[in-house]
Amino acid sequence: MKILGIETSCDETAASIVENGIKVLSNVIASSVDLHKKTGGVVPEVAAREHMRQISPVIDKAMDDAGVSMSDINAIAVTHAPGLITSLLVGVNTAQTISYIHKKPLIPIHHIAGHIYANFLERNEPMKFPIIVLTVSGGHNELVLLKSHYEFQVIGETLDDAAGEAFDKVARLLNLGFPGGPVIAKSAEKGNPNAYTFPRAYLDKKNKYNFSFSGLKTAVMNEIRKSGPQMKNVKCKMINDIAASFQKAVVEVLSDKLVKAAEEFDAKEVHLAGGVSANKALRETTAKKLDNKIPLKYPEKLIYCTDNAAMIAGAAYFLSKKFPERVGDWSGVEVYSQLPLR
Ligand code: KG4
Numbered sequence: 001m002k003i004l005g006i007e008t009s010c011d012e013t014a015a016s017i018v019e020n021g022i023k024v025l026s027n028v029i030a031s032s033v034d035l036h037k038k039t040g041g042v043v044p045e046v047a048a049r050e051h052m053r054q055i056s057p058v059i060d061k062a063m064d065d066a067g068v069s070m071s072d073i074n075a076i077a078v079t080h081a082p083g084l085i086t087s088l089l090v091g092v093n094t095a096q097t098i099s100y101i102h103k104k105p106l107i108p109i110h111h112i113a114g115h116i117y118a119n120f121l122e123r124n125e126p127m128k129f130p131i132i133v134l135t136v137s138g139g140h141n142e143l144v145l146l147k148s149h150y151e152f153q154v155i156g157e158t159l160d161d162a163a164g165e166a167f168d169k170v171a172r173l174l175n176l177g178f179p180g181g182p183v184i185a186k187s188a189e190k191g192n193p194n195a196y197t198f199p200r201a202y203l204d205k206k207n208k209y210n211f212s213f214s215g216l217k218t219a220v221m222n223e224i225r226k227s228g229p230q231m232k233n234v235k236c237k238m239i240n241d242i243a244a245s246f247q248k249a250v251v252e253v254l255s256d257k258l259v260k261a262a263e264e265f266d267a268k269e270v271h272l273a274g275g276v277s278a279n280k281a282l283r284e285t286t287a288k289k290l291d292n293k294i295p296l297k298y299p300e301k302l303i304y305c306t307d308n309a310a311m312i313a314g315a316a317y318f319l320s321k322k323f324p325e326r327v328g329d330w331s332g333v334e335v336y337s338q339l340p341l342r
């Protein structure tokens with residue numbers, strides 16, 4: 001089964017052809033990130049205009065790269081939520097049009113389900129359930145229990161900022177650029193992670209699997225204000241030390257809650273998903289805490305960590321296997337996603 005996936009929830013215009021949920025035949029991504037660097041964050045209006053410009057050439061290239069024509073495609077999958085509504089609409093309207101003209105079933109996919117299924121791309125061995133997934137990116141931060149295919153239970157989420165959002169905001173405070181994750185990670189490699197003791201919000205028992213990063217962000221901001229004049233020189237050691245100490249605080253909380261949840265829910269696998277899953281420190285710290293007791297997986301390629309359409313096509317395949325009656329049905333898409341819509 002070959003599915004054309006389309007993803008336009010934020011600033012990446014992406015299309016991909018995936019066979020049977022695993023084999024990636026093509027994966028095309030046009031990012032408007034350079035335009036957003038000027039503003040230090042994604043401007044929805046700018047992102048939507050870029051999607052309009054890019055969507056047709058990106059889909060054409062995905063078809064060409066895979067060497068397929070519409071007659072080879074079994075279904076069209078598209079991200080329907082969550083995301084920037086003006087961005088989502090470009091992908092959804094395009095997918096609806098292709099589906100209508102070529103008489104192909106349309107499969108709406110939840111963006112976070114997509115990130116979760118990015119871990120299944122290019123995997124040969126079968127997954128073992130239950131799986132605990134930490135979904136961490138710019139817009140979302142959840143702990144999800146995947147009991148079987150497409151059976152999600154959100155057991156924790158952020159009470160304020162998502163981890164990626166915290167990386168982006170701190171990078172902005174440090175004048176390191178956008179997106180923040182990769183630049184903070186790079187700066188952190190040269191810094192001392194124990195130079196500053198930033199707060200870690202483990203929260204009370206009721207919130208043991210929830211997250212909060214706003215206090216950490218404020219603590220970093222206060223430290224930067226205090227050290228004001230010295231921060232002017234972007235090459236200074238202090239920036240690297242703050243980046244390293246901040247990253248350590250985020251990674252410790254994320255990995256700690258993930259590993260505790262894995263133990264409590266008797267997970268057979270632990271997964272990292274979403275843009276922040278690209279973070280080396282997060283991967284290494286989580287692996288160390290798991291101590292080879294439970295296998296740790298993250299997307300096979302870095303390109304599957306951040307937004308892409310292969311994960312959407314992959315998720316659509318597993319959804320269509322589990323709920324064949326739902327393919328092409330837009331009513332109650334949330335019912336089987338069980339994931340937050342914003
Ligand atoms: O999944 P994604 O592409 O978009 C959303 O669904 O939000 O994730 C983007 C986020 C950004 O906040 C970015 O700073 C973060 O992922 N990110 C990273 C790394 N690479 C990307 N965060 C930490 N370390 C990284 N290496």
Ligand code: ZN
Nearest residue numbers: 115137306307
């Ligand atoms: Zn995403």
